[in-house]
Amino acid sequence: MAALRVPFLVTCALLLAVACQAHPYWPLELGFYRNKCPQAEAVVKAVVEQNLQQNPGNGAAVIRMLFHDCFVEGCDASILLDPTPLNPTPEKLSAPNNPSMRGFDLIDAIKYAVEAACPGVVSCADIIAFAARDASYFLSGGKVYFDMPAGRRDGTFSNDSGPINFLPPSTSNISDLISFFAVKGLSVEDMVILSGAHTVGRSHCSSFVSDRLNASVFSDIDAGFARYLKTQCPLDATPGGNDPTVMQDIVTPTTLDRQYYKNVLAHTVLFTSDAALLTSPDTAKIVVDNANIPGLWEDRFKKSMVKMASIEVKTGYQGQIRKNCRAVNH
Numbered sequence: 001m002a003a004l005r006v007p008f009l010v011t012c013a014l015l016l017a018v019a020c021q022a023h024p025y026w027p028l029e030l031g032f033y034r035n036k037c038p039q040a041e042a043v044v045k046a047v048v049e050q051n052l053q054q055n056p057g058n059g060a061a062v063i064r065m066l067f068h069d070c071f072v073e074g075c076d077a078s079i080l081l082d083p084t085p086l087n088p089t090p091e092k093l094s095a096p097n098n099p100s101m102r103g104f105d106l107i108d109a110i111k112y113a114v115e116a117a118c119p120g121v122v123s124c125a126d127i128i129a130f131a132a133r134d135a136s137y138f139l140s141g142g143k144v145y146f147d148m149p150a151g152r153r154d155g156t157f158s159n160d161s162g163p164i165n166f167l168p169p170s171t172s173n174i175s176d177l178i179s180f181f182a183v184k185g186l187s188v189e190d191m192v193i194l195s196g197a198h199t200v201g202r203s204h205c206s207s208f209v210s211d212r213l214n215a216s217v218f219s220d221i222d223a224g225f226a227r228y229l230k231t232q233c234p235l236d237a238t239p240g241g242n243d244p245t246v247m248q249d250i251v252t253p254t255t256l257d258r259q260y261y262k263n264v265l266a267h268t269v270l271f272t273s274d275a276a277l278l279t280s281p282d283t284a285k286i287v288v289d290n291a292n293i294p295g296l297w298e299d300r301f302k303k304s305m306v307k308m309a310s311i312e313v314k315t316g317y318q319g320q321i322r323k324n325c326r327a328v329n330h
């Protein structure tokens with residue numbers, strides 16, 4: 001028996017290795033639309049490029065949108081579904097997304113253009129992934145350039161408990177951060193690398209005033225940076241109320257680069273979750289390396305984005321290709 005089983009196992013492992021080499025992104029695939037809609041990816045990229053000229057903040061928005069989509073029900077565009085009488089509180093309306101998530105208008109514009117080229121073919125989930133990839137390209141001046149496998153299908157379920165349960169709050173400590181990412185199959189390194197997306201975009205004051213600018217809470221935030229933030233933020237900022245925004249990265253606010261890690265080291269970052277990266281030796285080392293070694297972060301960010309974009313994907317006969325990204329097909 002054992003004599004039989006060993007070669008059998010070896011053969012299986014070999015077959016799997018061959019299959020894995022031929023389909024490294026399985027169940028997703030590079031060039032998924034090459035036959036069904038050859039212009040799909042070019043159309044997405046063109047709309048992103050044009051849209052960012054009018055509304056540069058949408059670049060950061062769709063990078064964040066990929067994160068918030070993939071961590072909740074997998075990368076299935078569940079974040080895009082609007083409320084309906086039967087489903088009055090979708091993900092979109094939950095506290096981690098509302099009112100801070102933006103970029104929905106960009107996704108609509110892309111879907112409109114893609115439907116004009118190839119009706120009913122390209123999923124909204126793939127559109128989010130392509131848009132996040134293209135935004136990374138444009139915001140980095142071409143340095144963060146990578147292929148994005150596709151073949152995701154759109155989900156039909158969206159509930160506001162999902163974002164609460166699966167998205168880490170900005171008040172998270174290092175052990176919380178690690179476990180929120182581990183639950184989705186992402187490593188400690190993926191977590192530190194993807195946090196580097198806080199090199200672009202904005203934050204509402206309410207996301208950090210109560211734990212970072214509060215005299216009765218210890219914070220390691222740089223004193224000068226805190227003084228600046230207090231000129232921008234009311235200390236009682238609340239979501240939906242008087243709640244201005246500030247840039248995530250005060251040094252290079254609109255460039256996707258490794259400046260975030262220099263900011264972490266300088267204690268000029270907004271969130272407890274950003275500062276927490278220095279509180280364990282292994283995450284602190286990743287921060288230092290990314291701050292110091294040019295090109296390292298860009299290279300790893302590409303890989304971690306692709307990995308994040310494959311979380312719990314629906315493919316084949318699962319899900320659907322929505323006609324309108326804001327509503328399930330009827």
Ligand code: HEM
Pocket residue numbers: 057060061063064067100101102168169170171172177191194195197198200201202203204205206207248271273
């Ligand atoms: C590690 C845990 C993370 C936490 C706790 C966190 C938290 C936050 C918070 C609180 C905001 C500000 C929202 C607002 O008040 O407007 C924000 C913004 C942002 N986040 Fe994260 N985030 C995390 C990871 C990520 C990841 C993995 C990505 C993408 C790869 C990402 C990309 C962004 C971007 C680009 C913005 C700016 C959005 C805009 O300008 O509209 N974040 N994040």
Ligand SMILES: *[C@@H]1O[C@H](CO)[C@@H](O)[C@H](O)[C@H]1NC(C)=O
Pocket residue numbers: 089159160161162
């Ligand atoms: C939807 O979220 C609410 C909390 O907002 C929760 O009470 C309810 O159980 C959730 N429904 C499903 C089907 O998960």
Ligand SMILES: *[C@@H]1O[C@H](CO)[C@@H](O)[C@H](O)[C@H]1NC(C)=O
Pocket residue numbers: 173174175176
């Ligand atoms: C991290 O925060 C959680 C609460 O979110 C708490 O239960 C835990 O004890 C904290 N861990 C550390 C190491 O401080």
Ligand SMILES: *[C@@H]1O[C@H](CO)[C@@H](O)[C@H](O)[C@H]1NC(C)=O
Pocket residue numbers: 209210211214215216217235236
């Ligand atoms: C400051 O922190 C204390 C202690 O956590 C909290 O009770 C209070 O609400 C915070 N103040 C503001 C304005 O957020």
